[in-house]
């Protein structure tokens with residue numbers, strides 16, 4: 001008998017990343033089109049000379065900067081290797097085998113993977129008819145075994161966001177011993193003032209946490225750094241299950257340099273938001289259903305035509321992210337990239 005890993009991993013879904021196709025435009029991973037700012041690239045290059053040393057294991061300087069930025073004690077912050085890593089830490093920190101995690105579906109594909117690895121029971125609550133989290137149904141799905149409820153706001157891959165009044169009502173309903181985690185990877189692209197800043201809830205309530213990342217608006221997807229802000233005891237547990245040294249020195253330096261350059265980076269988000277509105281209007285005009293989006297991507301609920309549509313855009317040299325039988329997510333890129341995508345979308349003839 002050959003050596004074998006855990007038997008239950010056979011059923012673990014693979015994390016499917018957006019495809020990269022040489023020569024084609026990549027609108028499949030919700031990245032921003034521009035690379036790090038020159039000031040950030042310079043900081044990374046300078047830090048490269050010190051790579052014989054281990055990174056700061058406590059990620060102390062960056063954590064302090066983030067604590068100051070959000071106006072909360074540093075004890076309430078935990079830095080990790082991107083929100084994907086933080087999701088895994090969250091499950092390890094919160095769930096013993098058999099504990100329940102409630103999240104919406106379809107949502108971010110890390111949630112089922114991280115939950116299953118931690119042997120948590122997954123309760124998936126379908127999105128509503130508007131492709132938005134059904135918060136009433138999610139509150140109703142909470143049982144005495146529930147430890148965590150994840151709300152992805154705005155939701156990946158649909159771009160839809162829950163508004164303040166419904167989140168207030170939802171948080172009033174969730175028991176105080178259940179942690180509600182707001183995954184706000186796309187927060188910087190939100191323009192509707194009715195979509196609340198999750199940090200306001202973290203400040204006001206003892207059972208709410210927020211996940212943020214440097215991968216999207218800050219343009220550092222390749223360096224892997226994100227952070228958690230939440231109750232002090234949960235942040236402490238997140239640090240306990242952190243893989244030592246995994247947030248590397250370059251990531252720590254680059255994240256701090258990006259905080260220094262925040263106004264410039266947020267201005268770039270404004271350009272993307274303007275393009276988002278233009279692309280959505282053009283798609284609506286072409287006859288597509290496109291849910292309201294508060295992120296840097298649009299969702300086309302094409303159902304059974306999703307794969308066919310993505311093959312068509314690929315033939316037009318544009319890579320999008322298809323979810324078979326469900327829909328297609330298209331990242332907002334540069335204006336000329338978006339034009340190529342729109343050209344492909346307009347020339348698509350549905351066959352199924």
Ligand SMILES: *Cc1c(COP(=O)(O)O)cnc(C)c1O
Nearest residue numbers: 082083084108156185213215226
């Ligand atoms: C992209 C994304 C993240 C960020 O992942 P990183 O690991 O920080 O790159 C987190 N949550 C959601 C919902 C995302 O779409």
